[in-house]
Amino acid sequence: MAADLGGLVAEIKACRICVERPSGKPLPHEPRPVVVPSATARILIAGQAPGTKVHLSGAPFTDASGDRLRNWLGVTPEEFYDPSKVAIVPMGFCFPGQDAKGGDLPPRRECAPAWRAKLMAGMPQVDLVLAIGQYAQHWHMGAARAGSLTETVADWRSAWARSSAPHVLPLPHPSWRNTGWIKRNPWFEMELLPFLRAEIRHRIGQIERK
Secondary structure, three states: OOOOHHHHHHHHHHOOOOOOOOOOOOOOOOOOOOOOOOOOOEEOOOOOOOOHHHHHHHOOOOHHHHHHHHHHOOOOOHHHHOOEEEOOOOOOOOOOEOOOOOOOOOOOHHHHHHHHHHHHOOOOOOEEEEHHHHHHHHHHHHHOOOOOOHHHHHHHHHHHOOOHHHHHHHHOOOHHHHHHHHOOOOHHHHHHHHHHHHHHHHHHHHHOOO
């Protein structure tokens, strides 16, 4: 990892902004940032925020959502967790806690403004961003994001054509709670995923051939 990016990661690992200078209620537990940037990976996975299992493991997507995401991408766990091939930078680095119904809260509002632009500037080689969920899509797509997540993902071809350096592909969250969404939108598995897997394989292949 480049020295400047490594220094930035060290700062992130020590970050306590959501406890000491929170926007709203402070983080209800000790911060444990989970972020895997890369100075070589061309693929960036931009998710939401760690869940409870990831908070405990300290590694991204070590849960059922991760299993589904790796299936979507057509990659092995070894490829997925190789930072030379895949960078994983969620919108919020720490588990945000849960709401009264037991669902995960949104990513902390302090995180992206403090760190995201700096991290993206430190990874100029990234040319494919997988924007998972509405928070990542809002940041990485801006005005190109449609009115709803379904509309945004359904318009993936236009999002791809409009974006460059990096290209952005919008995706739903791979949570098993979205199984019904996937069934209602068969084009996702029939059209978007084959395209996505081909783009992933192309970029991983280029890294492996170096």
